[in-house]
Amino acid sequence: MAEHEPPSSFDQAWSLIVLRSIADAVITSDADDRISFLNPAAEALTGWSLEEAGGRPITEVFRLIDETTGRPIDWPRTEVRRVKSVLLIRRDGRTLPIDDSISPIEDEAGRRSGTVVVFQSIDDRRRAEEELYRTHVELERRVSERTAELAEANAALQGEVAERTRADEELRRANQALRALIHASPLAIIALDGQGRVTIWNPAAERMFGWGNRDVLGHPLPIVPEDLRQEFSSGLATSLQGGAHAGHETLRLKKDGSTIEVSLWTAPLYDARGEPCGRMGVIEDITERKRAEEARTALLRRIVTAQEEERLRIARELHDQMGQHLAALMLGLKATIDHIQNPAAAKEAQRLHDLANRIGQEVHRVSLELRPTALDDWGLQTALTNYAADWSARARIPVQSRFVGIDRRRLPSPVETALYRTVQEALTNVLKHARAARVSLIVERRADQVLAIVEDNGRGFDVEAVMGAPDAGGRLGLLGMQERVALVGGTLEVESRPGGGTSLFIHIPLRDEREAADHG
Numbered sequence: 001m002a003e004h005e006p007p008s009s010f011d012q013a014w015s016l017i018v019l020r021s022i023a024d025a026v027i028t029s030d031a032d033d034r035i036s037f038l039n040p041a042a043e044a045l046t047g048w049s050l051e052e053a054g055g056r057p058i059t060e061v062f063r064l065i066d067e068t069t070g071r072p073i074d075w076p077r078t079e080v081r082r083v084k085s086v087l088l089i090r091r092d093g094r095t096l097p098i099d100d101s102i103s104p105i106e107d108e109a110g111r112r113s114g115t116v117v118v119f120q121s122i123d124d125r126r127r128a129e130e131e132l133y134r135t136h137v138e139l140e141r142r143v144s145e146r147t148a149e150l151a152e153a154n155a156a157l158q159g160e161v162a163e164r165t166r167a168d169e170e171l172r173r174a175n176q177a178l179r180a181l182i183h184a185s186p187l188a189i190i191a192l193d194g195q196g197r198v199t200i201w202n203p204a205a206e207r208m209f210g211w212g213n214r215d216v217l218g219h220p221l222p223i224v225p226e227d228l229r230q231e232f233s234s235g236l237a238t239s240l241q242g243g244a245h246a247g248h249e250t251l252r253l254k255k256d257g258s259t260i261e262v263s264l265w266t267a268p269l270y271d272a273r274g275e276p277c278g279r280m281g282v283i284e285d286i287t288e289r290k291r292a293e294e295a296r297t298a299l300l301r302r303i304v305t306a307q308e309e310e311r312l313r314i315a316r317e318l319h320d321q322m323g324q325h326l327a328a329l330m331l332g333l334k335a336t337i338d339h340i341q342n343p344a345a346a347k348e349a350q351r352l353h354d355l356a357n358r359i360g361q362e363v364h365r366v367s368l369e370l371r372p373t374a375l376d377d378w379g380l381q382t383a384l385t386n387y388a389a390d391w392s393a394r395a396r397i398p399v400q401s402r403f404v405g406i407d408r409r410r411l412p413s414p415v416e417t418a419l420y421r422t423v424q425e426a427l428t429n430v431l432k433h434a435r436a437a438r439v440s441l442i443v444e445r446r447a448d449q450v451l452a453i454v455e456d457n458g459r460g461f462d463v464e465a466v467m468g469a470p471d472a473g474g475r476l477g478l479l480g481m482q483e484r485v486a487l488v489g490g491t492l493e494v495e496s497r498p499g500g501g502t503s504l505f506i507h508i509p510l511r512d513e514r515e516a517a518d519h520g
């Protein structure tokens with residue numbers, strides 16, 4: 001517009017079309033700040049129509065306040081100004097956030113001839129911004145939430161890893177302890193797989209049997225004697241069905257070809273699914289122990305024999321020597337009494353005679369207790385009959401005795417003694433504990449064994465409690481009987497219950513005697 005031509009009517013019409021159709025609100029005022037034009041967008045935002053607003057002061061239609069302070073904003077007359085955070089007060093009093101720009105219109109001479117206000121509602125933008133802000137905040141929140149979750153998961157994971165490490169360490173330690181135990185064990189420890197091949201062979205196994213680790217690992221067990229293979233196979237089968245052995249006594253082979261007696265303890269080994277897949281065996285060499293047991297039994301036998309011999313000697317001494325002296329004393333006293341004149345002295349002599357008689361009876365009883373000569377001279381039946389009669393008279397309890405098949409042939413002397421002593425102790429127990437009204441005694445010889453039964457109808461007792469007690473309270477009776485009977489290869493069984501009487505069953509095998517007789 002270098003020519004400063006007045007705007008042509010075409011220009012005016014064109015401007016009008018543009019102003020009417022643009023989305024921005026446009027208000028123009030003249031030099032007196034009175035409204036000259038309002039486009040439809042301005043009409044809509046202010047609430048004023050062009051018709052109503054035309055000619056009014058612009059400050060009446062375009063009223064602005066500062067959003068932050070709430071104070072009215074002065075109408076700028078001269079300078080160009082952009083105001084931020086501006087609220088337009090609409091005609092109906094409602095406010096609307098807007099973005100505006102105010103430009104002066106100047107004529108050719110540079111004088112202000114009016115003002116153009118261009119503005120638009122930023123309500124939508126605001127809302128969008130707010131929405132954006134909220135979304136942002138929400139996003140932040142979610143991110144921090146998720147971050148916290150992740151941190152938590154991470155901590156849990158780390159905990160798990162630590163726990164796993166600890167468990168691994170524990171497992172390692174347990175494994176290590178087990179290895180050390182197997183290595184240091186004084187007992188042979190041998191593990192077998194399902195096919196009976198050796199998987200563990202500890203140093204004690206090497207010491208016990210002579211084969212080294214390298215000779216046996218992965219191979220069948222070399223220590224089973226030929227004639228025990230069957231037993232071994234069925235034992236392994238038992239393990240593979242989940243069974244176990246506890247203290248099974250058997251024989252095992254050494255590398256040098258000799259055999260040792262062992263006690264075997266086994267437990268099945270299980271695979272990951274819990275199926276038996278082999279077995280662990282612990283083996284103790286009991287050869288020495290067995291030898292010691294045998295030595296002990298032999299010693300006990302000798303002690304018992306020596307004791308019986310000693311008793312017999314003392315009993316004989318008492319019976320023969322002392323008995324004869326007492327008999328002589330009594331005869332002497334009897335003869336003297338007849339010649340004594342003094343009645344007091346005669347009475348005294350008679351008292352001494354009776355005393356000597358009682359001593360004689362006592363000596364007889366003691367020697368019978370010690371070792372009845374009848375046992376050696378006449379055999380078990382006579383000795384027991386005498387003893388039972390004597391006991392019955394003393395205890396005032398009838399004894400019913402029955403002997404079957406033992407009067408024709410004497411039993412071996414150790415068997416006779418064992419039976420005699422056992423019956424003696426049984427009758428002593430009846431007297432001490434049973435309060436019985438009757439006792440029955442049966443001794444029966446059978447083809448290959450002798451059986452004795454002592455039965456009373458007394459008050460009985462709890463066998464388990466008495467025999468199983470860890471401390472028998474110094475009692476020797478029942479245990480002594482058992483030992484004695486065991487020395488001649490026999491067994492003693494006790495049947496009793498409180499209120500139900502007591503029965504003792506003594507079984508002694510006679511095979512040895514026959515063999516001895518055959519060979520002797």
Ligand SMILES: Nc1ncnc2c1ncn2[C@@H]1O[C@H](COP(=O)(O)OP(=O)(O)OP(=O)(O)O)[C@@H](O)[C@H]1O
Pocket residue numbers: 429430432433434456458459460461466474475476477478479502
């Ligand atoms: N015939 C019986 N009737 C009732 N109780 C009995 C009989 N025999 C044994 N007992 C009970 O069994 C226990 C053990 O008997 P055992 O002969 O071993 O010891 P003891 O007789 O008490 O002592 P010891 O025989 O050493 O002198 C007795 O204390 C008693 O309680």
Ligand SMILES: [Mg+2]
Pocket residue numbers: 425428429476477478
């Ligand atoms: Mg007793």
